[in-house]
Amino acid sequence: AQSVSQHNHHVILSEAASLELGCNYSYGGTVNLFWYVQYPGQHLQLLLKYFSGDPLVKGIKGFEAEFIKSKFSFNLRKPSVQWSDTAEYFCAVIESGYSTLTFGKGTMLLVSP
Amino acid sequence: DTGVSQDPRHKITKRGQNVTFRCDPISEHNRLYWYRQTLGQGPEFLTYFQNEAQLEKSRLLSDRFSAERPKGSFSTLEIQRTEQGDSAMYLCASGANGLAPQYFGPGTRLTVL
Numbered sequence: 001a002q003s004v005s006q007h008n009h010h011v012i013l014s015e016a017a018s019l020e021l022g023c024n025y026s027y028g029g030t031v032n033l034f035w036y037v038q039y040p041g042q043h044l045q046l047l048l049k050y051f052s053g054d055p056l057v058k059g060i061k062g063f064e065a066e067f068i069k070s071k072f073s074f075n076l077r078k079p080s081v082q083w084s085d086t087a088e089y090f091c092a093v094i095e096s097g098y099s100t101l102t103f104g105k106g107t108m109l110l111v112s113p
Numbered sequence: 114d115t116g117v118s119q120d121p122r123h124k125i126t127k128r129g130q131n132v133t134f135r136c137d138p139i140s141e142h143n144r145l146y147w148y149r150q151t152l153g154q155g156p157e158f159l160t161y162f163q164n165e166a167q168l169e170k171s172r173l174l175s176d177r178f179s180a181e182r183p184k185g186s187f188s189t190l191e192i193q194r195t196e197q198g199d200s201a202m203y204l205c206a207s208g209a210n211g212l213a214p215q216y217f218g219p220g221t222r223l224t225v226l
Contacts, residue, residue, distance in 0.1 A: 044206075103155030
């Protein structure tokens with residue numbers, strides 16, 4: 001069965017620090033990849049997605065992610081975080097031919113002002 | 114607001130009672146998904162519909178759970194004879210088709226006493 005691993009459960013950063021959240025998946029075939037974000041008190045929102053093409057994808061609010069097929073990874077990055085980026089971040093995968101998302105356990109990011 | 118809506122937002126019930134949740138997807142979306150999220154975990158897939166047809170059910174969906182989407186619009190998720198282990202956030206998402214991103218509602222938080 002497909003699984004998604006997020007390396008850190010909690011990350012604490014100061015404003016303006018750079019961010020990289022790790023995500024690895026287990027399926028060896030074609031996948032569609034997603035990062036979702038959940039701000040405090042809000043519902044899950046799509047941050048960015050990768051289906052095909054350029055492995056470096058850009059999302060909302062200055063976030064980007066890089067798909068590295070050989071490493072089964074889809075790490076999320078942001079060069080300079082803001083206090084408003086405090087949220088929980090979820091990596092998710094859909095295997096080719098399927099329609100259901102498999103999520104990682106999430107990473108809680110706390111940005112201190 | 115044209116996003117996914119769920120009702121109720123919170124439900125507290127006693128063990129053994131039946132509960133029903135409702136999800137209204139984005140109006141033009143054919144796909145409707147149910148997920149469950151417990152503390153410290155990412156959302157886990159339960160079931161999904163293509164229009165009114167229920168196409169897939171997770172092994173997590175025991176026979177106490179039933180979902181319907183009678184007219185291909187809103188959906189209901191019923192849990193019979195609730196157990197304390199059913200306490201979770203129940204999330205609904207919708208998408209235009211199988212490859213489209215899924216957009217999530219605010220969830221229904223169920224507490225079984």
